[in-house]
Amino acid sequence: MSPYDPSAFPPFAVTVDLVVLTVRRHALCALVVRRGEQPFQGRWALPGGFVREDEDLGAAARRELAEETGLCAHDAGTPPAETSGAHLEQLATYGAPGRDPRMRVVSVAHLALAPDLPAPRPGGDANSARWAPVEELLEPEGAPPHSDEQQTPLAFDHGRILADGVERARSKIEYSSLATAFCPPEFTVGELRRVYEGVWGVALDPRNFHRKVTGTPGFLVPSGGTTTRQGGRPAQLFRAGGATLLNPPMLRPEV
Amino acid sequence: MSPYDPSAFPPFAVTVDLVVLTVRRHALCALVVRRGEQPFQGRWALPGGFVREDEDLGAAARRELAEETGLCAHDAGTPPAETSGAHLEQLATYGAPGRDPRMRVVSVAHLALAPDLPAPRPGGDANSARWAPVEELLEPEGAPPHSDEQQTPLAFDHGRILADGVERARSKIEYSSLATAFCPPEFTVGELRRVYEGVWGVALDPRNFHRKVTGTPGFLVPSGGTTTRQGGRPAQLFRAGGATLLNPPMLRPEV
DNA sequence: GCAAAAGTGTTGTCCGTACACCCATGC
DNA sequence: GCATGGGTGTACGGACAACACTTTTGC
Numbered sequence A, B: 001m002s003p004y005d006p007s008a009f010p011p012f013a014v015t016v017d018l019v020v021l022t023v024r025r026h027a028l029c030a031l032v033v034r035r036g037e038q039p040f041q042g043r044w045a046l047p048g049g050f051v052r053e054d055e056d057l058g059a060a061a062r063r064e065l066a067e068e069t070g071l072c073a074h075d076a077g078t079p080p081a082e083t084s085g086a087h088l089e090q091l092a093t094y095g096a097p098g099r100d101p102r103m104r105v106v107s108v109a110h111l112a113l114a115p116d117l118p119a120p121r122p123g124g125d126a127n128s129a130r131w132a133p134v135e136e137l138l139e140p141e142g143a144p145p146h147s148d149e150q151q152t153p154l155a156f157d158h159g160r161i162l163a164d165g166v167e168r169a170r171s172k173i174e175y176s177s178l179a180t181a182f183c184p185p186e187f188t189v190g191e192l193r194r195v196y197e198g199v200w201g202v203a204l205d206p207r208n209f210h211r212k213v214t215g216t217p218g219f220l221v222p223s224g225g226t227t228t229r230q231g232g233r234p235a236q237l238f239r240a241g242g243a244t245l246l247n248p249p250m251l252r253p254e255v
Numbered sequence C: 001g002c003a004a005a006a007g008t009g010t011t012g013t014c015c016g017t018a019c020a021c022c023c024a025t026g027c
Numbered sequence D: 001g002c003a004t005g006g007g008t009g010t011a012c013g014g015a016c017a018a019c020a021c022t023t024t025t026g027c
Helices: A057-069 A158-175 A178-182 A189-200 A206-215 B057-069 B158-175 B178-182 B189-200 B206-215
Strands: A013-024 A027-034 A048-050 A087-094 A105-113 A129-133 A220-227 A235-240 B013-024 B027-034 B048-050 B087-094 B105-113 B129-133 B220-227 B235-240
Touching: A013 A057, A013 A158, A013 A178, A013 A189, A027 A057, A027 A158, A027 A189, A048 A057, A057 A087, A057 A105, A087 A158, A087 B087, A105 A158, A105 A178, A105 B105, A158 A178, A158 A189, A178 A189, A189 A206, A189 A235, B013 B057, B013 B158, B013 B178, B013 B189, B027 B057, B027 B158, B027 B189, B048 B057, B057 B087, B057 B105, B087 B158, B105 B158, B105 B178, B158 B178, B158 B189, B178 B189, B189 B206, B189 B235
Parallel strands: A013 A105, B013 B105
Antiparallel strands: A013 A027, A013 A048, A027 A129, A087 A105, A220 A235, B013 B027, B013 B048, B027 B129, B087 B105, B220 B235
16 A cells, blocks of 8 residues: 555644743743633633644744734744744644544644733634633642542643643753743843742742852843842843853752 | 634644664664655655554554564653563654645654664565664764755655754753663663763763762662673673652763 | 842852772683 | 773862852832
8 A cells, every 4th residue: 555545544633732831920820711612611721723734833833822922932943033032842742532522633732931921912713811820720739530520720631731831841941041031131130030930939049049140151141231120239131142051050959 | 713614724644753763883873764665765764654543642653663673662651661662752743844745744753762672673664674873864964055965865854853863862861761771671881881872972981980870879770680791890780770860960071 | 227139258068070999700 | 811891999170059248229
């Protein structure tokens, strides 16, 4: 048989789903949209949509991200754009046969890291969107398996996808400069520290953190200005430097 | 419009492609099969095939791996099986519109790490298979963009997929115990060191390596036996321990 | 003055590196 | 004996944690 005989393989629908993370009020939050139709009508879900004909997977993810947030994301490989660009990278692909009860759908999940935006801009076919702390969205670890049905607030297998995205973000800021993607173009060392603290859910020593990030070549470049928007003594403003890998990495405290 | 109207999305073919790596004669090698048909007839390609109806992505990858190598792989999440199991994990998904000239194909690439097998067992629809050193398969970095057409020996975008898989393997053995997946069930510290040296392409200090791996709790458990199969003084035999994360990590020497 | 946040200095400790040195086998 | 690989001891240095301490603002 020819392996490309059109009758020899089943057709799939291919979608992209987005795990869009930000840090708000010292907590890691994810963008979720309310489903307006069956199945899981009224439940929260990750934003996403179908990949179009003649559209690459990354392009579909960027399009969905722009529709939902207005953010202009740049690819992980390209040099950081000067726009208010979020970080976007492919996360993983989910294609279990029963994950959508209606048809066979393979979803290529992407992970986006965004600065704290003023407000979610609902767009596309979602009738509402919000930033929700990830603790509210993820299933509790120690929940008994026979708990009541609404064990996860997210539709489909989006709880699992979100958990994978959060885990990726938590580990990746450890050895890369990705944490700056959570910050506005100019930020202080304290603001960057609060990003790490929010993503990891821990407290870091401000003095050692300051020495660490300012001492890593290429991580931060001073922009010249200062700010007192966090109160206290004026703090230097920085931009993200060109370095993408942190060596030695930022050490996450033991659990 | 309903986003699930069957006429509202284009149908895709979904395949799994495998990056199967092993260490042979101190070199990192990948399993490739020769294509028997157009396009890229006669060129080498990564093994792979269509995902079946009602088949999960990981199940399709395990099936393809078994067909090509006879290996019984276990999932990344499950505890290590006692069989001669290889490591298998999802790598990334490739779906550029033109990557297959005949149709729109989305390929979910997987990464498998296998011990040095006696010989490749060609199976399925490939008429020949071999282990090839990855340096021969990857495009040279400094090649001029206007070099002659056969710049990469691999079909489709498999050169890129292989490069991503090699990069994943190289970085992952740094902070996990995955290097043991390249070893037979019982192995010596020296054999494990040769795995690291082959994957990274560097030389490691045998004394410090020994102290490091035997001093990391849960990484190696002595099996009681010894061997002289590498010559010299008899070496203790070990099995892989239960630990999956290496903390502190194995440090890769600077490039 | 007082609180709050930004920075700097110092010290002990852990860990990686480099290298000297000894051990046990095959030939 | 000698080559080969296995395994231990030890000294040096870099980096991190845990502080004490000073600086500069708003109120």
